[in-house]
Amino acid sequence: MTPTPTNATEMANETVDSLAVLESRGSVxxxxxxxxxxxxxxxxxxxxxxxxxxxPLELDRANTELTTDEWxxxxxxxxxxxxxxxxxxxxxxxxxxDLAELVQHATDVGLYSNLITSAVLLTKDKxxxxxxxxxxxxxxxxxxxxPMVADRVAGMKDAHAKKxxxxxxxxxxxxxxxxxxxxxxxxxxxxxxxxxMAVDLDADRLEVANVQYYGWALKNRAALMPTxxxxxxxxxxxxDAEVRLKGILAIDYVVPDYYALRPKKCxxxxxxxxxxxxxxxxxxxxxxxxxxxxxxFESVRGNHSIAWIWQNSDAFNRYRGTGWMPEPxxxxxxxxxxxxxxxxxxxxxxxxxxxxxxxxxxSPLHERIFKLAETEAAGDVNRFIYRxxxxxxxxxxxDRSA
Amino acid sequence: MSAxxxxxxxxxxxxxxxxxxxxxxxxxxxxERWVIxxxxxxxxxxxxxxxxLQLCDGRSVAQMLDQLAAKYAAPRDDIGADVVTMLQDLxxxxxxxxxxxxxx
Numbered sequence: 463m464t465p466t467p468t469n470a471t472e473m474a475n476e477t478v479d480s481l482a483v484l485e486s487r488g489s490v491x492x493x494x495x496x497x498x499x500x501x502x503x504x505x506x507x508x509x510x511x512x513x514x515x516x517x518p519l520e521l522d523r524a525n526t527e528l529t530t531d532e533w534x535x536x537x538x539x540x541x542x543x544x545x546x547x548x549x550x551x552x553x554x555x556x557x558x559x560d561l562a563e564l565v566q567h568a569t570d571v572g573l574y575s576n577l578i579t580s581a582v583l584l585t586k587d588k589x590x591x592x593x594x595x596x597x598x599x600x601x602x603x604x605x606x607x608x609p610m611v612a613d614r615v616a617g618m619k620d621a622h623a624k625k626x627x628x629x630x631x632x633x634x635x636x637x638x639x640x641x642x643x644x645x646x647x648x649x650x651x652x653x654x655x656x657x658x659m660a661v662d663l664d665a666d667r668l669e670v671a672n673v674q675y676y677g678w679a680l681k682n683r684a685a686l687m688p689t690x691x692x693x694x695x696x697x698x699x700x701x702d703a704e705v706r707l708k709g710i711l712a713i714d715y716v717v718p719d720y721y722a723l724r725p726k727k728c729x730x731x732x733x734x735x736x737x738x739x740x741x742x743x744x745x746x747x748x749x750x751x752x753x754x755x756x757x758x759f760e761s762v763r764g765n766h767s768i769a770w771i772w773q774n775s776d777a778f779n780r781y782r783g784t785g786w787m788p789e790p791x792x793x794x795x796x797x798x799x800x801x802x803x804x805x806x807x808x809x810x811x812x813x814x815x816x817x818x819x820x821x822x823x824x825s826p827l828h829e830r831i832f833k834l835a836e837t838e839a840a841g842d843v844n845r846f847i848y849r850x851x852x853x854x855x856x857x858x859x860x861d862r863s864a
Numbered sequence: 865m866s867a868x869x870x871x872x873x874x875x876x877x878x879x880x881x882x883x884x885x886x887x888x889x890x891x892x893x894x895x896e897r898w899v900i901x902x903x904x905x906x907x908x909x910x911x912x913x914x915x916x917l918q919l920c921d922g923r924s925v926a927q928m929l930d931q932l933a934a935k936y937a938a939p940r941d942d943i944g945a946d947v948v949t950m951l952q953d954l955x956x957x958x959x960x961x962x963x964x965x966x967x968x
């Protein structure tokens with residue numbers, strides 16, 4: 463094509479098509495083989511104690527984490543095999559003293575870097591060092607729109623105020639900001655205010671993510687499960703905000719599984735377009751995959767390359783495609799659309815990761831799960847079990863001054 | 865507010881559009897195509913978009929049009945409106961902002 467367009471209308475249409483989305487949520491990236499973006503969980507250490515943490519119940523200890531040199535080697539290898547973006551996550555990635563060095567290395571090997579952080583350990587100097595090292599984007603988690611709710615959920619005094627401060631620094635440094643808000647029964651009433659907070663913080667994006675129930679969240683499900691009425695109200699608020707804030711704030715909305723009719727296309731399908739790397743170097747199909755027992759995950763510390771693990775390891779191939787599916791998935795018209803939903807959820811709720819995700823109305827367990835959600839949402843369990851290395855601490859025994 | 869400026873670039877011939885730090889134009893050797901890397905997204909610009917984006921280095925839109933008209937031996941006015949439309953579209957999507965200082 464030459465840039466000698468015939469008329470403006472045609473060109474305007476073409477321009478829209480000139481930016482095909484290679485990867486967002488639910489994309490065509492699987493046709494390209496190696497994922498475009500990889501999540502690096504640098505550590506499980508975190509000063510927050512959120513009861514819905516996506517990390518496994520058995521957290522990796524600091525002395526088992528990959529070293530700086532090991533992570534650098536991993537980053538080089540990822541760039542070499544065609545990964546384009548790296549998300550530095552955790553735990554709390556800024557708990558690693560070598561974070562700026564790792565961001566610099568990602569920049570040096572041509573990776574686009576994103577920091578997924580609670581922000582509470584950052585100082586202005588540390589954030590500037592990360593920006594100077596080439597950090598491209600920052601995502602900060604918020605537990606509410608004000609300290610009363612937010613600090614209680616985080617299990618940390620003054621966490622909320624600190625996050626607000628860091629978000630302002632990020633924009634001063636011209637870092638694009640995503641606000642991540644994990645939503646549940648005890649903070650959903652703040653959603654409209656959280657959306658306004660994201661606008662006031664000059665964020666580009668807001669993730670409104672309903673809790674997904676594996677690991678710590680499963681342990682705390684009774685205290686977190688929203689009511690159906692709350693979810694209906696949430697959808698209304700999000701839809702209204704999407705229209706009202708078009709061009710100002712992009713909103714990604716993750717609906718809660720238990721009240722869904724169809725399961726989510728989890729991770730875009732197992733082993734299709736995503737993997738993450740655990741603090742000890744295990745290559746995982748999703749960040750919750752270690753909750754599934756009976757799968758053997760290969761590590762970057764082993765004898766295989768990352769590309770080999772992605773293409774050939776048993777853990778990745780076990781639930782790839784549609785061949786593994788039982789009924790009702792196998793004969794279902796949606797099997798190439800949702801790939802049977804979430805393996806971790808199937809395991810958590812049925813004991814077998816190879817079953818249909820009970821979030822699907824076609825699962826024989828769906829009705830029971832829906833009823834369970836309604837019962838728990840209406841119940842009076844509101845106390846959290848905080849996430850920590852001790853296997854969890856009930857809220858009434860917790861020290862929140864950390 | 866500081867970022868509204870970057871989100872509301874109105875493209876004219878005097879504009880000097882550049883890619884913001886969070887949008888990177890890069891040739892992806894593995895997939896053998898140009899890509900724009902952005903927060904949570906990877907986009908595939910077509911040939912025309914790539915050519916125009918490569919000119920977004922701090923020069924003015926007027927200079928871009930001169931160069932494109934010469935290269936393709938096409939009337940400048942024919943190209944002008946369409947290139948501005950494309951640049952505006954890229955700016956509206958957050959992939960172009962006004963350069964902080966004009967380059968010499």
